[in-house]
Amino acid sequence: MNIHTLLLRLYPRHWRERYEEEFLVILTSHPFSWLEGIDIIRGAFDAHLHPSLGTADKSPLEKTKHMNASLRSSLLIIFCAYIGIILPGMGLQKMAEDAEFQRIASTSSPVGITFTLVIIGAISALLAVVIGGVPIVISAIRSALVRKRYELLVGLAVPVLVYMAFLNMTQLHITLFPQGSQPSTPEHILIGRTIFVCMLLIAAIASAGSVCFTVARSDVSEHALRFAVVPSTLATLSMVLIAMATILCGFATRASASQFFAGNHGIVDMSTSGTWLGISLAMIVTSVLAVIGLVRGLSVHSTLHKITA
Structure with missing residues (x-):
């Protein structure tokens, strides 16, 4: 498990189910940098503060259940x-x-x-x-x-x-x-x-x-x-x-x-x-x-x- 995968584990599960594969493709296409790592951590914190991120493809019923x-x-x-x-x-x-x-x-x-x-x-x-x-x-x-x-x-x-x-x-x-x-x-x-x-x-x-x-x-x-x-x-x-x-x-x-x-x-x-x-x-x-x-x-x-x- 590389550093990118470990950092993406900081994101909520519903966000990872929607975006993890796409982000891994982008992140592994170039060398890792600490500034990029800090930006990923900041993004994870923001995703936890705003649970609606990553729920765009869910039905209204599923989204309501997740929001509750x-x-x-x-x-x-x-x-x-x-x-x-x-x-x-x-x-x-x-x-x-x-x-x-x-x-x-x-x-x-x-x-x-x-x-x-x-x-x-x-x-x-x-x-x-x-x-x-x-x-x-x-x-x-x-x-x-x-x-x-x-x-x-x-x-x-x-x-x-x-x-x-x-x-x-x-x-x-x-x-x-x-x-x-x-x-x-x-x-x-x-x-x-x-x-x-x-x-x-x-x-x-x-x-x-x-x-x-x-x-x-x-x-x-x-x-x-x-x-x-x-x-x-x-x-x-x-x-x-x-x-x-x-x-x-x-x-x-x-x-x-x-x-x-x-x-x-x-x-x-x-x-x-x-x-x-x-x-x-x-x-x-x-x-x-x-x-x-x-x-x-x-x-x-x-x-x-x-x-x-």
């Missing part, structure tokens, strides 16, 4: 990005519970304003995900009942089961180690907090994965998918707001309270600046992922509108 599947996967990308931004957001909220940070936020307008924007973004993102997601979940449940695929209902129940298990394990830890009797050595505290963070990550991955698995295998109505485009747009913009406000909040905190920013007020008593940097990078990555999902979803929505017009 692409829209569903785009919405799931945004949902996963939202779950991804919640985790660093929880870390930021934990830092904000520090009494010193609260004092800084109350006395420094830039810090207070930027952190308020984070809260506004979080609330609007949550509302948007709920508004756009509930009709999809209802449609998935209806589909599972009609098709008698009850195992799909288990997938939707996983987030609730994981949440209950997480609360029970937390309560068990409090019962076994009541306040004042917990080991106070730095090593034990670090191990305990690390285990808690790992449990939280596992719970988030299991919950998001089960929901995506179920929705991807359910016959979700086109109406529910198209309805979710507007709330998904709001959710994505809210995530971008959260990421930008978090970055600005860090810079404002550094300018207003350099000693606090240089201290160890981060997660599990880590460096404040290091924790802020990690949270900011995580939010940037998840926001970019959400924007990619949104651009892809809007492209698909536009194509569906043209088909049904």
Whole structure:
């Protein structure tokens, strides 16, 4: 398998079925260059952003079916990005519970304003995900009942089961180690907090994965998918707001309270600046992922509108 074939594997399957042989003839007719390779990669990225490329020879019914599947996967990308931004957001909220940070936020307008924007973004993102997601979940449940695929209902129940298990394990830890009797050595505290963070990550991955698995295998109505485009747009913009406000909040905190920013007020008593940097990078990555999902979803929505017009 030569380099051209490997690079063309980056394109979506439906695109390769339509254009791969023609492109291979053209590409193998001259020596390979790195600039050409970069152009192929850019084209592959563009083909993923616009799933309608390569579907010109499909019937309207086949094209609609493909577009609905692409829209569903785009919405799931945004949902996963939202779950991804919640985790660093929880870390930021934990830092904000520090009494010193609260004092800084109350006395420094830039810090207070930027952190308020984070809260506004979080609330609007949550509302948007709920508004756009509930009709999809209802449609998935209806589909599972009609098709008698009850195992799909288990997938939707996983987030609730994981949440209950997480609360029970937390309560068990409090019962076994009541306040004042917990080991106070730095090593034990670090191990305990690390285990808690790992449990939280596992719970988030299991919950998001089960929901995506179920929705991807359910016959979700086109109406529910198209309805979710507007709330998904709001959710994505809210995530971008959260990421930008978090970055600005860090810079404002550094300018207003350099000693606090240089201290160890981060997660599990880590460096404040290091924790802020990690949270900011995580939010940037998840926001970019959400924007990619949104651009892809809007492209698909536009194509569906043209088909049904």
